[in-house]
Amino acid sequence: MTEREHQILAILKQNPxxxxxxxxxxxxxxxxxxxxxxxxxxxxxxxxxxxxxxxxSRYAVVVGGANMDILGRPLDTLQVGDSNPGSVTCSPGGVGRNIAENLARLGSQTRLLSAVGKDTYGQAIIDQCQQAGIDMQACLQLKDASTSTYLSVLDGDSDMHVAINDMAILDRLSVELLKAQEEMLRRADLLILDANLSAPALEYLLSNFSDRPIFVDTVSCAKAKKIQPFLSAIHTLKPNLKEAEQLSGISIANYGELPKLGHWFHEQGVQRIFLSLGADGVFYSDGQTQALIPAVDVPMVNANGAGDAFLAGLAHGWLQDWDIEQSTKFAMAAAVVALSHLATINPNMSEMSVNRVIKESIC
Structure with missing residues (x-):
C-alpha cells in the first residue's frame, strides 16, 4: 500500500x-x-x-515501549565533556513502537499495546502511529504519568555514543491491564514483545500465550535477563552476540562456533534465533537450516532503529509464510532502509523499498 492508503486505512479502522x-x-x-x-x-x-x-487479515500485536526520541548529532567529531555544535531532533520511538510502525509500513496489519502520557509527546506518538496505519485502540493514555523519552547522542560516525532513557510509564502496563486485552492477544497470529516490559508483564505474556508464535527483542544485556526463565516459550529471538553469550553462558572464540551457540538456544526451546553481528551481518538458525549472511556495506545516516526494522522484517516475513532465508534477507534489507534516514523510522519504509535493496545489494 502507498503512504496515503495507509493513512486512509487507519482512519477507516476508527470510523468505517x-x-x-x-x-x-x-x-x-x-x-x-x-x-x-x-x-x-x-x-x-x-x-x-x-x-x-x-x-x-492476519495481524500482529506488538507489546512494548513507546517513547519520544530526542537525538543529538555533532557536526564533527564528538568532543566529550564539551558543548558540541550540531543538530537536535525529536521523533516518536521506542523499541515496540518502532517495530510496530515499520511492520505497518511494510503492509502487515499491526496493533500496538503500550502506554503513553496524556501530554504533548503522547498525543504526537498516537497521531504518528495512526498515520502509519497502526491500530492504537489498545494503547493506554494515562493522565498521571509522563510519556517516556529516550535521549541519545551520536558520535562523529553516526553511531550511538551515549543514551539515557526515562521509561517508568511502561511499568504501568500491568498484568491486570494486559488481562483486559486477552481476547485481542489470543486472536493474534503473532505476538512481538520487547524486553523493556516489566518482569511481571513478560512472565504473564510468555507463560500464558506460548500457543501463539512469540517474537522477542532482547533490547540490552541488562533487560535480556528477564526472559531467561521463559526461553522455551519464545518462537523467534533476536539478540546481539553479547546478549546471546550472556543468556547462554557460552563465549565463542570465532564465528565458526556460532552453530554451537544456536544449538544451545534450540535446546532451551527457542525455535529460531537471529544473532546480530553488527557490521559482520546476521547468523540465523532454526535447528535445521543455518547461515551467516554478510551485512550490506551502505552509508549509515543513523544507527538508531535498524534493529527494530530488522525484527519488523522478520515479522512481516512470518505473516507472509516466507522461509527463514527469505525472511532474513528481507529483514536485513529493511535494516538498510532504516539506516539510510536521519529519523528513527524511515518514512520511505515499504515492501517495495525493501525489495529494491534486496535486488540491488543482497544476493
Whole structure:
C-alpha cells in the first residue's frame, strides 16, 4: 500500500462510516482523490462492500515501549565533556513502537499495546502511529504519568555514543491491564514483545500465550535477563552476540562456533534465533537450516532503529509464510532502509523499498 492508503486505512479502522468529504478534509486532499484511493483499496481486496468493511487479515500485536526520541548529532567529531555544535531532533520511538510502525509500513496489519502520557509527546506518538496505519485502540493514555523519552547522542560516525532513557510509564502496563486485552492477544497470529516490559508483564505474556508464535527483542544485556526463565516459550529471538553469550553462558572464540551457540538456544526451546553481528551481518538458525549472511556495506545516516526494522522484517516475513532465508534477507534489507534516514523510522519504509535493496545489494 502507498503512504496515503495507509493513512486512509487507519482512519477507516476508527470510523468505517466516515464520509469521503470528511476523509478528504482530514487528509487535506480533494474528495476525488479520496475516491481514487478507496477504489484502489477495494481492488486490492482490503476494503469490501459498503460502509468500508475491511477484509479480515492476519495481524500482529506488538507489546512494548513507546517513547519520544530526542537525538543529538555533532557536526564533527564528538568532543566529550564539551558543548558540541550540531543538530537536535525529536521523533516518536521506542523499541515496540518502532517495530510496530515499520511492520505497518511494510503492509502487515499491526496493533500496538503500550502506554503513553496524556501530554504533548503522547498525543504526537498516537497521531504518528495512526498515520502509519497502526491500530492504537489498545494503547493506554494515562493522565498521571509522563510519556517516556529516550535521549541519545551520536558520535562523529553516526553511531550511538551515549543514551539515557526515562521509561517508568511502561511499568504501568500491568498484568491486570494486559488481562483486559486477552481476547485481542489470543486472536493474534503473532505476538512481538520487547524486553523493556516489566518482569511481571513478560512472565504473564510468555507463560500464558506460548500457543501463539512469540517474537522477542532482547533490547540490552541488562533487560535480556528477564526472559531467561521463559526461553522455551519464545518462537523467534533476536539478540546481539553479547546478549546471546550472556543468556547462554557460552563465549565463542570465532564465528565458526556460532552453530554451537544456536544449538544451545534450540535446546532451551527457542525455535529460531537471529544473532546480530553488527557490521559482520546476521547468523540465523532454526535447528535445521543455518547461515551467516554478510551485512550490506551502505552509508549509515543513523544507527538508531535498524534493529527494530530488522525484527519488523522478520515479522512481516512470518505473516507472509516466507522461509527463514527469505525472511532474513528481507529483514536485513529493511535494516538498510532504516539506516539510510536521519529519523528513527524511515518514512520511505515499504515492501517495495525493501525489495529494491534486496535486488540491488543482497544476493
Amino acid at each position: 462510516l466516515i464520509a469521503q468529504q470528511d476523509l478528504a478534509d482530514r487528509l487535506g486532499i480533494s474528495r476525488s482523490a479520496v475516491a481514487g484511493h478507496i477504489m484502489n483499496l477495494t481492488h486490492k481486496g482490503i476494503i469490501r462492500g459498503k460502509g468500508y468493511i475491511l477484509a479480515e
